[in-house]
Amino acid sequence: MEKLSKREQSATLVESYVNIFQCPICGSSMYVAELKSIKCSKNHSFDLARQGYLNLLITPTKTKYDKQLFESRKYLMGEHSFFEPVISKIYEFIETYTNQNKLTILDTGSGDGSHLAKIRKLLVDAGKDVNGVGIDIAKEGILVAAKYYPKLVWCVADLANTPFRDKSFHVILNILSPSNYQEFNRILHDDGILIKVVPRSDYLKEVRTFFYNDSEKQLYSNDDIIRHFKERTQLLHQETVKYMVTLNKDAIKALVMMTPLTWGIDENKIDQFLRKGSAKITVDVDILIGSKV
Ligand SMILES: C[S@@+](CC[C@H](N)C(=O)[O-])C[C@H]1O[C@@H](n2cnc3c(N)ncnc32)[C@H](O)[C@@H]1O
Ligand SMILES: [Zn+2]
Known part of the structure; x- marks a missing residue:
């Protein structure tokens, strides 16, 4: 054949x-x-x-994110296990808060696709039957996802106006991405769950401190995002995950390329950061689990 x-x-x-x-x-x-x-x-x-991949955007949208940013994210998240403890937690929450053996999962703002691919693998290894779909408005992200993870369906689409029927998903993931609760509510099964990951104030703090010193870009609070989540869903659980990862030279380079934090920064300052042989970087996020209200 x-x-x-x-x-x-x-x-x-x-x-x-x-x-x-x-x-x-x-x-x-x-x-x-x-x-x-x-x-x-x-x-x-x-x-x-x-x-x-499928392109289901009606109006083509240009985003600020390019291929290199997503390849760097793929390197750091996919190969360098930067997000491993967060992914393990999400997997555990899916096991705890769903009871189907056959799960349809959507990742909204999936970027390079590594998170969804890893979560799917953990579920499949545990005997679950998983249909996984990732959507992102940035074609460059979906291109990277489709290249590395052919067992999932990848679509260029807007999470505020998705190409899916009502009540299609048992799990919606929304990791470091914008949300649209009305749309999530529409496409979530009645007993489905929404899992949102939001950065906390110490997320990538070493990068902020190095590039911004005391300026206001350093300060960050996720209070508004969490309040909004609680208003729009029934909060089932909230958990902070905080840890440090030691990055080698290649991973430091990927980190610099994957984050908008370094956009607009002077080249010399970036070179200085890249000259480090290794760096300890903090990951600090909240994971929120919600169901329909
Ligand atoms: C910070 S990145 C996070 C990507 C990935 N979830 C991760 O954790 O690595 C935010 C992502 O949201 C996507 N995004 C922003 N607005 C969107 C929208 N309206 N619809 C779909 N994706 C969107 C961006 O293109 C980007 O890939
Ligand atoms: Zn039609």
């Missing part, structure tokens, strides 16, 4: 759970046509890219 192309492989995967999709233009149901595109009953058509 001839080997399927990357596009055809993704089309086959999309086909196996095409019932969660709805047309971003007219809202009607969709089907996969000739392993090339996804179409609705009114014939609105969206091509699967040869790299194996």
Whole structure:
């Protein structure tokens, strides 16, 4: 048998759970046509890219994030285990707060896709059947995700106006990304959970201190975000995860490239940071678990 192309492989995967999709233009149901595109009953058509992702944005959006930023995130999150303790916690929470054996999970603002891929693997290794979908408004992020993680469906889409039918997901992940609670509520199963990860004041504090000293960019509070989460969902659990990671030279470079914190900073100052042989960096986040109100 001839080997399927990357596009055809993704089309086959999309086909196996095409019932969660709805047309971003007219809202009607969709089907996969000739392993090339996804179409609705009114014939609105969206091509699967040869790299194996779907573009379901109606208006193309240019973002500030480029390919290098997402490749750097992939290196740090995917290979360097920068987020491992957070990922393990999320996995535990999914095991605790869901009771299905077959889970459909959406990562909103999935970036380079590493988090969703790791969480899926932990669940699959524990015997769960997982349908995973990642969406991001930045095509550059979805390109990286589709390149490294072909077992998941990747879509360029807006989390404020998603191409999914009501009550499609058992778990919605929202990691260091903006939220739209109305939309999350619409596409979440009645007994589904929303897991949001928000940075706390010490997140990447060594980077802030080095580049900003005492200036106001250093100060950060997540109070408003948490208050908003509690107003819009039924809070089931909140947990702080804080740890330090020792980064080698390559990982320090990836860190500098993946964070907007270093945008607009003087080259010399960046070089100074990159000259470090190793660095201890703090990860400090809150994980919030909510259900529908
Ligand atoms: C700080 S990054 C976090 C990425 C990833 N979740 C992680 O933790 O590495 C925020 C992400 O949200 C995405 N994003 C921002 N607005 C969005 C929207 N309206 N719809 C979908 N994604 C969005 C950005 O493109 C970016 O990839
Ligand atoms: Zn349509």
